[in-house]
Amino acid sequence: MANVEFCAHDWPGSGCPECRKAREVASSPWHDMTEAPRDGTHVMLAVRTGAFVYTIEGAFHDGSWHNAAGIETEPLCWMPKVKIPDRFLPWMSQEVDV
Numbered sequence: 001m002a003n004v005e006f007c008a009h010d011w012p013g014s015g016c017p018e019c020r021k022a023r024e025v026a027s028s029p030w031h032d033m034t035e036a037p038r039d040g041t042h043v044m045l046a047v048r049t050g051a052f053v054y055t056i057e058g059a060f061h062d063g064s065w066h067n068a069a070g071i072e073t074e075p076l077c078w079m080p081k082v083k084i085p086d087r088f089l090p091w092m093s094q095e096v097d098v
Contacts, residue, residue, distance in 0.1 A: 030077045036060065044082070045075040057081065 036043065038060040045058040045067055058067035058075065065075050 029079045031079060033075055033078060036075075036078045042081055043078045044080070046077045047071050047073050047075050049073060 030046065040059050040061050042057055042059045044055050045065065047054050047056060047058075047067060049071055053076065054069070054071070056067045056069055056071070058065055060066075067075075
């Protein structure tokens with residue numbers, strides 16, 4: 001998480017735009033693309049297509065960003081992948097014959 005200094009007049013409800021922005025950045029799980037891993041690590045990406053912004057898994061390889069849907073656009077920001085709890089993935093607890 002970013003190390004952010006707040007202005008001297010920051011207090012709850014101060015209304016200072018700089019303080020609000022600093023709190024938003026410090027508390028957000030989303031990061032600037034300049035900080036994204038470029039080693040093939042899969043992350044969650046925010047990508048824009050038309051009027052919509054989607055979150056989708058993707059990774060950087062071969063010199064560019066690729067996402068699971070094949071949407072050709074530069075990502076807006078990224079965050080680490082979050083593990084989906086097994087209770088939402090019932091097939092993960094079942095034995096699979098190969």
